[in-house]
Amino acid sequence: MASVGVLRRCLIPIIMLCGSCSIANGDSAEALADAAVDLGYLAGALDGLVEFGQPTPGAEDMDLLKEAVGNNTRSLNALKDFTLKARYVGQFSSVLMCDKTSTRAIAEDAGCTPAELDEEFFSRGRVTPPVCAFVLDPNTACAAK
Numbered sequence: 509m510a511s512v513g514v515l516r517r518c519l520i521p522i523i524m525l526c527g528s529c530s531i532a533n534g535d536s537a538e539a540l541a542d543a544a545v546d547l548g549y550l551a552g553a554l555d556g557l558v559e560f561g562q563p564t565p566g567a568e569d570m571d572l573l574k575e576a577v578g579n580n581t582r583s584l585n586a587l588k589d590f591t592l593k594a595r596y597v598g599q600f601s602s603v604l605m606c607d608k609t610s611t612r613a614i615a616e617d618a619g620c621t622p623a624e625l626d627e628e629f630f631s632r633g634r635v636t637p638p639v640c641a642f643v644l645d646p647n648t649a650c651a652a653k
Contacts, residue, residue, distance in 0.1 A: 537630070540614065540615075540630045542586075543586070543587055543590065543605065543614075543615075544605075544615055544617075544625055544628065546582075546583035546586045546587050547583075547587065547603060547605050547615055547617050547625070548617055548619075548625065549583045550573055550576070550577065550583050550584070550587070550592070550594075550603050550617075550619075551601070551602065551603040551617035551618060551619035552619040553573075553576040553577045553580075553583075553619065554572065554573060554576040554594055554596070554601045554602075554603055554619055555600075555601055555618070555619025555620050556576070556619070557572075557575060557576040557601075558596040558599055558600065558601045559599050559620075563575060563576075563596060568593075568594065568595060569592065569593050569594050570584075570592060570594075572594040572595075572596070573592060573594050573603070576594075587605065589608055590605050590606060590607065590608060590614065591605070591606040591607065591608060591609075591610045591640060592604070592605055592606075593606070593640065593642070595642060595646075596646070597645075597646050597647060598647065600618065600620060600646035600647050600649070600650040601618065601619060601620075601646055602616055602617060602618040602619075602626070602642060602644045602646045602649070603616065603617055603619070604616045604640065604641075604642050606640030607640070610639075610640040611639065611640060612629075612639075612640065613627075613629050613639070613640050613641065613643065614628075614629055614630050615627060615628045615629060615630065616642065616643055616644045617644075618644055618646050618649040618650055620646075620649065620650035621649055621650065626644050626649050627643050627644055
């Protein structure tokens with residue numbers, strides 16, 4: 509039974525320490541994973557608008573995303589603490605999520621691809637682009653669609 513007490517004394521501080529770990533910009537990995545789900549929704553909505561609708565010529569970023577989601581603004585509201593950029597090239601598009609100050613890219617997704625993010629920069633060990641800039645080529649990402 510002494511080993512259970514030792515384990516408990518060691519495990520509780522480790523859990524507390526891990527619970528306070530965060531990504532460089534202050535967002536927890538769990539919060540970023542939740543944000544990635546909303547990013548995927550926005551990327552899919554934009555893909556649908558670009559492929560099957562007619563986006564307003566010259567529209568970009570938030571105007572383009574608002575047009576893509578219409579009245580379903582839940583994902584836009586959920587990502588209000590991030591900078592979102594959106595673009596389309598021909599019939600393909602991508603959405604970029606950056607930190608609030610637009611200094612660091614967090615993730616980028618082309619809505620034409622299956623469930624996972626195309627570019628995810630927030631995992632440990634990943635090199636983050638120094639600026640909030642598109643990395644993905646939507647034509648290449650969507651070519652195998």
